[in-house]
Amino acid sequence: MILNLYPWLINLYKEIILSNIFKRKNFGLIINYNTNLNVDNLVINIIKWLFCNYKINYKFCNKCINCNLLNNSNHPNYYCFDKNSNISLDMVKNINKIFFNNLYISKYKIIYFSNFNFSNKFINNFLLKIIEDSFYNVIIIFSCLSYIKIPNTILSRCYKYIIFSPNENYILNWILNNYKNIKLNFNKFKILSSIRISNFSPLLSVYLLEKLWLLRKNFINNINFIFYKNISKYVILFYNNHLLEYYINWFLYILLDILRFNKFKIIYYNIDYIYIIKYLSNLLSINKIFLIIDEIFLFLNDFKNNLNFNKNIFYYKLIYNIFYIINFLK
Numbered sequence: 001m002i003l004n005l006y007p008w009l010i011n012l013y014k015e016i017i018l019s020n021i022f023k024r025k026n027f028g029l030i031i032n033y034n035t036n037l038n039v040d041n042l043v044i045n046i047i048k049w050l051f052c053n054y055k056i057n058y059k060f061c062n063k064c065i066n067c068n069l070l071n072n073s074n075h076p077n078y079y080c081f082d083k084n085s086n087i088s089l090d091m092v093k094n095i096n097k098i099f100f101n102n103l104y105i106s107k108y109k110i111i112y113f114s115n116f117n118f119s120n121k122f123i124n125n126f127l128l129k130i131i132e133d134s135f136y137n138v139i140i141i142f143s144c145l146s147y148i149k150i151p152n153t154i155l156s157r158c159y160k161y162i163i164f165s166p167n168e169n170y171i172l173n174w175i176l177n178n179y180k181n182i183k184l185n186f187n188k189f190k191i192l193s194s195i196r197i198s199n200f201s202p203l204l205s206v207y208l209l210e211k212l213w214l215l216r217k218n219f220i221n222n223i224n225f226i227f228y229k230n231i232s233k234y235v236i237l238f239y240n241n242h243l244l245e246y247y248i249n250w251f252l253y254i255l256l257d258i259l260r261f262n263k264f265k266i267i268y269y270n271i272d273y274i275y276i277i278k279y280l281s282n283l284l285s286i287n288k289i290f291l292i293i294d295e296i297f298l299f300l301n302d303f304k305n306n307l308n309f310n311k312n313i314f315y316y317k318l319i320y321n322i323f324y325i326i327n328f329l330k
């Protein structure tokens with residue numbers, strides 16, 4: 001039985017499960033993805049299969065003690081680190097727990113780093129020691145957008161798999177077949193736009209359509225209005241910690257569409273707002289668009305690297321600079 005495995009993950013699940021890698025002792029497994037594909041869902045299915053007492057072929061039973069412990073997020077031989085974990089402190093504490101918990105011993109000790117995107121000498125040495133010297137059968141699993149942060153010494157002990165997002169027609173059909181409310185309320189152009197500006201992530205596009213669509217509509221209308229009038233007064237209104245990431249993302253896709261306008265006629269991201277893209281393309285020169293994109297990347301960098309700083313300052317600086325580019329530069 002495969003529980004809740006998204007269809008785009010099934011092939012890779014079977015490929016990994018039916019390969020010979022698990023005959024080896026102590027190794028790493030890297031699953032590299034290009035967009036949000038819910039790889040956690042794949043990993044937990046792989047782990048269930050590994051731990052299950054009654055697996056047949058690529059199926060696990062979902063009833064045995066191991067399957068049940070995993071279903072309750074309570075398996076003593078497995079620990080998952082996600083973005084909320086305090087890596088250096090939690091790591092030693094929890095990995096020791098996995099290794100020295102004698103309540104229940106299964107064939108493997110599994111450590112999973114979900115969305116691995118950090119690295120330091122301490123962590124590298126610690127992981128390396130586990131893979132090299134462990135007396136147990138240890139599997140360290142990483143899922144990540146890029147394995148650049150995984151040090152070479154560990155990388156060489158890992159099996160690497162890559163999963164790409166499905167194509168947009170596949171995602172479109174998956175959405176139409178699984179979300180009746182979306183099928184009823186959105187036409188094909190809107191759904192395709194949502195897929196494209198969600199970086200071809202099926203789940204993010206559903207989230208955009210179901211939860212954020214009205215916000216996006218307002219955002220694009222406001223952008224249009226702001227460029228038509230005067231940017232400085234209105235952009236300030238967009239400031240909202242929770243949604244800023246989406247706004248920046250949507251704004252970048254609009255700028256990219258303006259750059260493409262009349263040049264590459266085939267692909268636009270916001271295909272449901274071509275008339276606004278066309279209008280904006282008359283107002284913004286290519287030079288200005290590149291300068292604005294530069295400003296946005298500088299902003300994102302400041303934002304990411306100054307966690308303790310007041311974020312509003314960076315945001316206001318961004319707005320001021322965009323305003324300046326639009327109004328005072330040629």
Ligand SMILES: [Zn+2]
Pocket residue numbers: 051052053054055060061062063064065066067
């Ligand atoms: Zn089982």
